[in-house]
Amino acid sequence: MKNYKDSDYALNKFSEGIVYRFADRIVEITLEDYLSENPGKTAEDFLELKALSDEIYHQQVIDENRTSRLNVSINGLEDTEALATASLDVELIHKKDTEKAIEAARQLLDSGGLTEVQRRRFLLHFFQGLSYRQIASREGVHFTSVHESIEAATAKLQKFFEKI
Known part of the structure; x- marks a missing residue:
């Protein structure tokens, strides 16, 4: 499992913009960028997108935690704790x-x-x-x-x- 501080969720959550991580770079879309590219949109529209991106990244973290047990060999399986799945x-x-x-x-x-x-x-x-x-x-x-x-x-x- 990845360290929380290094997760895309934490990166996006604690930045002022919407963050996208690529293999070779990180791109942050700021409110100013969004408004300049979308003249008919408002700051509230941006905040809704920001909240949605946080929710998507958070769901990815939850899904990763649920499947992290798949990376354990069958011999080590009995030593792991079962992951709680809602x-x-x-x-x-x-x-x-x-x-x-x-x-x-x-x-x-x-x-x-x-x-x-x-x-x-x-x-x-x-x-x-x-x-x-x-x-x-x-x-x-x-x-x-x-x-x-x-x-x-x-x-x-x-x-x-x-x-x-």
Whole structure:
């Protein structure tokens, strides 16, 4: 199994853009690149693609972990632990909950139910993967201010989620 820090998922998750790893190079598509190549698109469209790419890379990590036992010889098989594989119904429930949460987030973001500061920090944290400290550094504020904003937005999202 690959080291998490070296995975495509970690590389994509902790970068500001969408990252593609090729055999000989790594390419990162930034928000500016995306908007210049797609004049009719918005930053929110980019954030949706970023979230989708994170989800795809994450699923690849899960799939790799499930099949990592295939690389063990038959003689060493009894020394390995069985890998936990979620049942199909659990996976479908998780997927449904994820889709429901994304829909709730979209509705909340579009409804004006968040202040501009909460909205911006929520997007930076959950869709671009920035930490509270990274956002605080970017905005020149203390990280507890960022934490409080995101927690308030998350509480509002939870209420939206329950309504759907």
